[in-house]
Amino acid sequence: MNDRAVEPFTGWVARASGAALDLLGQDVRMEGTVIRGERFAVNIRNGCNGVETLLIFAAAVLAFPAPWRARLLGLAAGAVLIQLVNLVRVVALFLTGAYLPELFDASHTVVWQTLVVLFGVLLWVLWADRVALRRTAAG
Amino acid sequence: MRSGGRRPASAASGGARPAGGWALRLLRNALLWLVPVWALWALAAPAYNRLLLASGEALLHLVESPDVTDLLPRRGGHEAYVARRDFPPARTLVRAFRVTDLHFHLVLLGALFLAVPGVPWRRRLRNLGWAALATAVFDLLLLVVFVESVYATGLGDWSRAHAGPFARNAWGLAEHLLDLPLKLALPFTLWAAFYVRLLFERRDPS
Numbered sequence: 001m002n003d004r005a006v007e008p009f010t011g012w013v014a015r016a017s018g019a020a021l022d023l024l025g026q027d028v029r030m031e032g033t034v035i036r037g038e039r040f041a042v043n044i045r046n047g048c049n050g051v052e053t054l055l056i057f058a059a060a061v062l063a064f065p066a067p068w069r070a071r072l073l074g075l076a077a078g079a080v081l082i083q084l085v086n087l088v089r090v091v092a093l094f095l096t097g098a099y100l101p102e103l104f105d106a107s108h109t110v111v112w113q114t115l116v117v118l119f120g121v122l123l124w125v126l127w128a129d130r131v132a133l134r135r136t137a138a139g
Numbered sequence: 140m141r142s143g144g145r146r147p148a149s150a151a152s153g154g155a156r157p158a159g160g161w162a163l164r165l166l167r168n169a170l171l172w173l174v175p176v177w178a179l180w181a182l183a184a185p186a187y188n189r190l191l192l193a194s195g196e197a198l199l200h201l202v203e204s205p206d207v208t209d210l211l212p213r214r215g216g217h218e219a220y221v222a223r224r225d226f227p228p229a230r231t232l233v234r235a236f237r238v239t240d241l242h243f244h245l246v247l248l249g250a251l252f253l254a255v256p257g258v259p260w261r262r263r264l265r266n267l268g269w270a271a272l273a274t275a276v277f278d279l280l281l282l283v284v285f286v287e288s289v290y291a292t293g294l295g296d297w298s299r300a301h302a303g304p305f306a307r308n309a310w311g312l313a314e315h316l317l318d319l320p321l322k323l324a325l326p327f328t329l330w331a332a333f334y335v336r337l338l339f340e341r342r343d344p345s
């Protein structure tokens with residue numbers, strides 16, 4: 001599972017992050033899941049690819065009593081939004097490592113993991129309240 | 140654990156406020172609480188680390204024979220060594236790790252539990268206390284599983300000599316599950332256990 005699905009997905013996350021860093025003027029090159037620049041390099045691994053938050057969000061959406069249409073809408077929108085936030089995380093961490101390396105460890109573990117999971121949780125609350133329960137009531 | 144017998148005043152009043160407003164206030168409150176809770180957690184972390192290391196060491200001594208594991212704090216209490224007294228003196232310190240990384244989910248837990256709108260403060264704090272207690276038990280379990288996974292998978296020939304393939308896979312998987320998905324999901328799971336019914340109550344006054 002990890003080799004066939006998660007690692008290729010992580011490679012995609014790394015390429016998207018590398019492209020975003022290129023847009024921001026960082027001269028980076030990709031080596032698998034490693035983004036390497038002149039000042040810093042990061043290796044995107046499990047825990048940094050947004051998959052855990054996505055799984056927590058998906059489990060909560062699927063467990064919630066809601067019409068399947070609302071669930072599918074939540075899963076699709078949640079996957080996109082969580083990956084967008086995760087993209088911001090990887091880019092921000094790369095820039096932190098390049099320009100404020102003393103803050104990298106705390107940012108990597110405490111700040112961004114908390115923010116990404118919190119985003120997933122709050123997104124679920126909004127989905128449950130604004131989409132799932134309204135559609136249930138309407139149905 | 141229990142979430143209290145009485146309904147919060149605003150939830151009991153059903154549609155007194157639009158439910159969408161409740162969710163948005165929860166979102167705003169969670170973001171506002173994040174910084175003070177983080178500051179409190181950062182201040183309390185060294186003391187909590189010491190408590191966790193002492194409890195973890197005592198628990199490990201209960202399950203290992205002979206009891207040779209020491210968990211030694213270093214660098215102001217944010218990091219620690221896993222040490223084995225039965226190893227040669229030069230190799231006693233078998234692994235360094237960051238204790239603070241085990242329990243940063245307490246920040247998420249605090250922000251989520253303090254952010255819930257329409258619940259009296261006393262009840263919010265009581266629920267947070269129960270959830271923090273459950274989280275502390277989880278942190279202790281995570282620490283013990285981390286040490287066991289180091290022994291089973293991280294010490295090369297010694298690990299292969301003392302742990303079979305099943306044990307190595309089981310400890311490795313348990314450590315991965317506890318340290319990533321379950322650690323990150325725990326605050327949300329506890330929050331949902333206490334408060335998810337508020338979402339329904341606001342929709343269904345009956």
